Amino acid sequence: MAEMVPAALMRAPGVLEIDEFPMPSVDADAGLLRVEATGLVGADYEFYTDYDGAFAEAVRISYPFIPGHIVTGRIDKLGSIAHERWKLQEGDRVLLQYNVLCNYCAECMRGELHACENLKGYGLWFDFGSPPYLWGGAAKFMMLHPNTKMVRIPEGPDAASVLLLERFADAANWLLELGQLTVRDRIVIMGTGALAQAAVTVAKMAGAYPVIAVARSSSGRIEQMRHLGADHVFTGSQDEVASAVAEVTNGRMASVVVDVTRRDALDVTALAMEVLAYRGRLVQVALKVPGPMQGIDNMMTKEVSIIGAQGHEFQHLEWAATCLDRPECATYLASKVTSYALEDTKAALDRPLTLDGATMAVVYPNGMP
Ligand SMILES: [Zn+2]
Numbered sequence: 327m328a329e330m331v332p333a334a335l336m337r338a339p340g341v342l343e344i345d346e347f348p349m350p351s352v353d354a355d356a357g358l359l360r361v362e363a364t365g366l367v368g369a370d371y372e373f374y375t376d377y378d379g380a381f382a383e384a385v386r387i388s389y390p391f392i393p394g395h396i397v398t399g400r401i402d403k404l405g406s407i408a409h410e411r412w413k414l415q416e417g418d419r420v421l422l423q424y425n426v427l428c429n430y431c432a433e434c435m436r437g438e439l440h441a442c443e444n445l446k447g448y449g450l451w452f453d454f455g456s457p458p459y460l461w462g463g464a465a466k467f468m469m470l471h472p473n474t475k476m477v478r479i480p481e482g483p484d485a486a487s488v489l490l491l492e493r494f495a496d497a498a499n500w501l502l503e504l505g506q507l508t509v510r511d512r513i514v515i516m517g518t519g520a521l522a523q524a525a526v527t528v529a530k531m532a533g534a535y536p537v538i539a540v541a542r543s544s545s546g547r548i549e550q551m552r553h554l555g556a557d558h559v560f561t562g563s564q565d566e567v568a569s570a571v572a573e574v575t576n577g578r579m580a581s582v583v584v585d586v587t588r589r590d591a592l593d594v595t596a597l598a599m600e601v602l603a604y605r606g607r608l609v610q611v612a613l614k615v616p617g618p619m620q621g622i623d624n625m626m627t628k629e630v631s632i633i634g635a636q637g638h639e640f641q642h643l644e645w646a647a648t649c650l651d652r653p654e655c656a657t658y659l660a661s662k663v664t665s666y667a668l669e670d671t672k673a674a675l676d677r678p679l680t681l682d683g684a685t686m687a688v689v690y691p692n693g694m695p
Contacts, residue, residue, distance in 0.1 A: 333465030334671035334689070335454075337390040339376045342672040350458035350469060354405035357412070357470035362419070363485035364394035364449070364463025365492070365663075366674055366687040367520055372589060374675040381589055384613055387450060393671075394463020394689065395424040395449035398479060398488045402467060414478065421488055421647065422463075423475040423640045424448050439639055446471065464671050466691045475640040477647045484695065486688050487650070487659040493524035493685075494646035494655065495638040496611075501528050503642070504635045505582050505609040509533035512575050514601050515556075516540050516594050517586040518547035520661075520685040521611070523554055525584055527658045530555045534582070536574055540567055540601075542591060546683035554657055564597045571601045579603040585612045599624040608632045661685035667694055 330346040337343065352358050370393050372381045382388070398421045401414055414420070427434050428444035446452050448468070452461035460469050470476075479488050501507045511534040515525045518541045529537045536557035541548050544561055551559045560570045571579060583598045589612060598608050602624075610632055625632070638646075649655040664684045666674040668691040679687060 331460060331465060331467045332668060332691075333392050333460060333462065334394075334668060335390050336373065336393050339374060339379075339382075339389075342374070342393075342675060344669055344671070347459040347465075348457070349467065350460060352403045352405050352469075353472075355407040355411070355472040356405050357401055357408050357414075357474070358403040359397070359399040359420070359422075359468045359470050360402040361394075361397060361399040361463055361465060361468050361691045363398055363489055364689050364691070365396035365486075365489040366393065366464075366671075366689060367396065367493075368588070369395075370449075371675060371678070381613065385450070391449070391452075391454045392460065392462025392464055393449050394465070395447060396489050396492045396686075397422045397424075397448060397463035397468065398485055399468070401470075408470070408472065411472075412474075412476070414476075419479045419481060420476040421479050421491060421643065422448060423477075423643050424450065424492075425637065426452075426471045426473050426475075429473055440636060446473075464668065464689050464691065466668065475643075477644055479647065480650070483650055483659075485690070486663045486665075486686070489686060489688060490520075490524075490659050490661060490663075491646045491649055492643065493520050494528060494649050494658075495642040496521055497524040497528035498642045498645050499638040500584055500609050500611055500635040501525060501582075502532060504633050505584065505607055507532045507534050507582055509535070511581045512536055512538075512578060512603070513582045513584065514538045514540060514571060514580040514598070515584050515586065516598060517542075517588075517612070518545065518551055519586065519679070521586040523547075523550060523661065523685060524658060525586060526551055526554045526556045527655060531652075531654050538571060538574065538580065540597070542587065542594075545680060547680070550661070550683065564593070564600060567597060568600045575603075580606060582607050582609065584609040587612045589613050599628070599630070602628060602630050605629050606631075609635050611635045663688045665690065665694060667691075
């Protein structure tokens with residue numbers, strides 16, 4: 327009988343089961359990953375609770391799929407062509423770039439990578455309904471598409487820290503590249519989740535001052551934001567937060583605001599507009615569905631720029647991998663995570679991360695560390 331590979335399959339919002347798929351064969355230009363760990367983060371929880379289908383539609387997800395787009399593991403099998411192209415060996419430890427580009431469409435030719443007309447993504451945008459099925463991290467083994475990009479990871483760091491590096495790649499793209507954050511900037515970070523925490527760290531590395539975090543409610547994460555180096559953490563009504571930002575910026579307000587709140591936090595945009603300085607930049611990461619963004623009427627009088635941002639490219643992941651050795655990143659990389667075996671993936675998604683003050687739920691398909 328063919329060897330079977332267990333994997334967690336999200337069939338619909340709220341429905342996740344462990345299923346088995348045939349162990350795939352590996353073509354000469356592809357590979358197979360033995361998954362060490364995969365991280366479940368905000369987007370996965372949004373998919374799991376997306377009963378109106380609005381989030382999945384906006385992100386172009388269709389069920390069923392194997393979740394897990396942040397993945398680290400070891401190369402288990404490697405085709406001869408892939409071996410030459412990737413310069414990797416079987417047994418090497420790697421962290422995957424989540425998106426997989428076709429490299430031949432007009433947008434890929436122009437380097438507009440997130441606009442790839444045939445975009446695929448681990449744990450997100452693959453055909454999970456036909457062989458070889460195994461395109462998500464919540465599985466014992468995962469296919470490596472010929473166009474996969476990945477960084478080699480040394481043996482030392484624990485898998486949770488390796489997965490958290492991926493959040494630095496996002497923060498680097500949103501704050502440094504798209505937001506052009508420098509020592510000139512005063513930044514407000516809306517949110518307290520994994521991405522907001524990575525954003526605090528990267529904003530401090532960029533030299534922005536002050537780094538202000540805004541929490542939507544009191545939670546253990548406020549202390550964590552301070553611990554990561556946020557100069558101020560504010561919570562309260564829109565008026566209270568705006569007054570507090572005015573006070574600590576001597577009335578200059580924030581030159582950059584990054585919104586990494588939940589999709590149903592529809593009031594955040596109005597607050598963002600209020601705390602933005604004249605000609606400030608709003609880096610809009612959080613998808614807001616359903617409904618329009620509130621508060622954009624201030625956009626004209628303040629001459630603000632709104633910069634849409636999603637994910638990261640491989641270059642940002644490479645940058646993030648260097649954070650393993652940077653002392654400024656150590657606090658974030660030691661963030662609290664919760665740990666689950668593959669068969670408990672549903673339990674992980676049934677339990678909001680905020681209950682544990684965790685940054686990420688880590689699923690270990692090949693055994694807990
Ligand atoms: Zn393409």
